[in-house]
Amino acid sequence: MATAVLTDFRQRHRGPVIDAEDAGYDPARLTFNGMIDRRPELIVRPLDVDDVVSAVSLARERDLPVAVRGGGHSVAGHCIGEGGLVVDLRLMRSVSVDPEAGTATCGGTPPACVTALRPRAEPSVTPASAG
């Protein structure tokens, strides 16, 4: 990706933006299945919905295929593509619960949401006693 495009995007995106030149690139492209060895053009870690919107906008402008990463547990590696852009949601860990409505609203990372919700759903279970 052209340097000017990347620089401009980094200014618009609050969360980390990782490309192949960054030291964190190889760890960031690891998934649960260690046999998956794909090299996306860019990995972005949005902090909020605005960041997600700017990432998707970049992908549309540059005609990049998008992969969404939640927990990264897909055995087939569906959360990462060769080339293209990965929208890695692992930093979006918010959870809000409305007990009266019986609903919960989570950020993008399912494992974090499950961990956070469990003690709220079952007040007798604390993270320490959940095993």
Ligand SMILES: Cc1cc2nc3c(=O)[nH]c(=O)nc-3n(C[C@H](O)[C@H](O)[C@H](O)COP(=O)(O)OP(=O)(O)OC[C@H]3O[C@@H](n4cnc5c(N)ncnc54)[C@H](O)[C@@H]3O)c2cc1C
């Ligand atoms: C050891 C192990 C045990 C498992 N046990 C179970 C089990 O007991 N029951 C069960 O049902 N499954 C199980 N699974 C399968 C697992 O639940 C699925 O692979 C699930 O998709 C993993 O979620 P993830 O967020 O980690 O997925 P990822 O690998 O991050 O993504 C999987 C797919 O979902 C898409 N995606 C992820 N997050 C979002 C999002 N927020 N918005 C839009 N698209 C998104 C990705 O683009 C990708 O296509 C297991 C997998 C492993 C490796």
